[in-house]
Amino acid sequence: MTILVTGARGNIGSRLVAALAEAGHPVRGSARDATTLRLPAGAEPAELDLTDPGPAAADALRGVDAVFLYPVIGSVDAFLEAAVAAGVRYLVLLSSPSAYEAGEFDRPIGLVHRAVERAVAGSGLKHTVLYPSWLATNAGRDWADQIRASRRVAMAFGDASVTPVHPDDIARVAADLLTRDTHRARMQILTGPRPLRLRDAVATIGDVLGVELPVDDLTRDEALERDQGRMPRPILETLLDVAAASVGQTAPVTNAVERVTGRPAQPFRSWVEAHRADFQPG
Ligand SMILES: NC(=O)c1ccc[n+]([C@@H]2O[C@H](COP(=O)([O-])OP(=O)(O)OC[C@H]3O[C@@H](n4cnc5c(N)ncnc54)[C@H](OP(=O)(O)O)[C@@H]3O)[C@@H](O)[C@H]2O)c1
Structure with a gap:
């Protein structure tokens, strides 16, 4: 039986398709425009818009018994109905702690994730939320351009604590869940191995590149002004408020990656080493 990975072009989705294909599982990867997909040997492409699935859903879901679902903006009800009709038996939903954390769950990012979670719960499909x-x-999203251009990073709330998680670890957990039922809990909370302040994460990048990367501290308003246009303002405001609330805190660590995959979660440094080129000029 085949596994359908939606968002197969995404950071996590592409790694998941690769992990499943490498382990020899029949896998189909979907994108809204299938011509944009670069799939590994053995993986089948499919074209699918999760919020407007139409007849394409039946093709994408043919012979599929497990699905990896991205938390997209918009209704996924029609896709989930098609999944049930196609005989899908299990689903892994990528979500976000914003769906339950104070200060986030009732703001835009939390609401998007909660809506998809509610739809999945309502579908009756057996599932695990990541x-x-x-x-x-x-x-890379927030700092690569700045580092390439100026070898400095300007940010607000550099003392905010985060626990960076490696996308390969998320993909490995998802691959395990999709292919055997040992860890199919209601949810898995996945973190990296240790908390870091945002400014320490920048210092790790500098260390890997062999350069000093000074951090220029911005106020909340300066960060809002600089980043307007990059993301909708309510999203930016939520991200800044979440960072502000994590200053002086220690972001939580779980052992879920190791428990599920049998391998310790990878440190942030490993991700930086593999993406060194993204931060180098030219
Ligand atoms: N940033 C964080 O710290 C954080 C923390 C916890 C959870 N998360 C979650 O992780 C997600 C990011 O994961 P990522 O980095 O792997 O994402 P990504 O690389 O941005 O990929 C997003 C994928 O979503 C797919 N997609 C979007 N709308 C779609 C639709 N209507 N129908 C079908 N596919 C659609 C895109 O597919 P196409 O190829 O069709 O464009 C793309 O492959 C966030 O959105 C959030 O939900 C993020």
Whole structure:
């Protein structure tokens, strides 16, 4: 039976397709535009918009018994109905701690994740929700351009504590859940091995690159002003408020990655070493 990985072009989805294909599992990876997919040998492509599945869903779901679902914005009800009709028996939903954390669950990011969680629960499908902590890939999203351009990072709340989790670890956990039922709990809270302040994460990148990367501290308003246009303002405001609330805290660590995969969660440094080129000019 085949596993359908939605978001197969995404950071986590692409790693999950690779992990499943490498282990020899029949896997199909979907994107809204299948021509954008670069799948490993053995993986089948499919075209699917989760919020507007139409007849394409039946093709994407043919012979599928387990699904990895991205927490997309919009209704996934029609997709889930098609999944039930196609005989899917289990689903892994990528979600976010924003769905339950104070200060987040009732703001835009939390509401999007909670809506998808509610839809999945309402579908009646057996499922596990993944709650990864701060993705190591955020470092590329938020800092790579600045580091390439100026070898400095300007940010607000550099003392905020996060526990960067490696996307490969999330993919490995998802691959395990999709292929055997040992750890199919209601949820798995996934973190990296240790908390770091945001400014320490920047220092780790500098250390790997062999350069000093000074951090220029911005106020909340300066960060809002600088980043407007990069993301919708309510999202930016939520992210800044979450960072502000984590200053002086110690972000939580779980052992879920090791418990599920049998391998310790990888440190942030491992992700940086593998993505060194993203931070180098040219
Ligand atoms: N940033 C964090 O610290 C953090 C923490 C916890 C959880 N998360 C969760 O992790 C997610 C990011 O994961 P990532 O980095 O792997 O994401 P990513 O690389 O941005 O990929 C997102 C994927 O979602 C797919 N997608 C979006 N809308 C879709 C739709 N309507 N139908 C089908 N597919 C759709 C895209 O597929 P196409 O190829 O069709 O574009 C893309 O492959 C966040 O959105 C959040 O939910 C993030």
